[in-house]
Amino acid sequence: MNFKFGTAINCIDGRTQEPVIDFMKQKYGIDGVDMVTFPGVDGVVSSLGNFNTIALIRNAVAISIEKHGSRIIAVVGHFDCAGNPGNREHHYSQIGKAVQQVSSWNFDGKIVGLYVNDNRQIEEVN
Secondary structure (H helix, E strand, C coil), rough: CCCEEEEEECCCCCHHHHHHHHHHHHHCCCCCEEEEECCCHHHHHHHHHHHHHHHHHHHHHHHHHHCCCCEEEEEEEEEECCCCCCCHHHHHHHHHHHHHEEEEHCCCCCCEECCCECCEEEEECC
């Protein structure tokens, strides 16, 4: 069997890990998810600064794609984020901008935005 990977650019918050992994495995038919985590990552990747941090995140994603063959990348935000406080609309906006930023990295694969709500359910951000 060929193990199929996905990649999640996710917050460090432990409440988000399992829902994201479970959702991605079911939705995209993958076997595992490489987690690239940083506090408030949707805010970090969507900002115009943070060049060094974004470079580290991009490098980790590149390893997942190049070494594990990942073809699905999720950018994740969530409710009650300590590293990036804000309401649902705040996160939706930043997730959308972060998806655009990750798209500009020109990796081979699909990039999606996900939001983990207060019930630990996944909402797809378009």
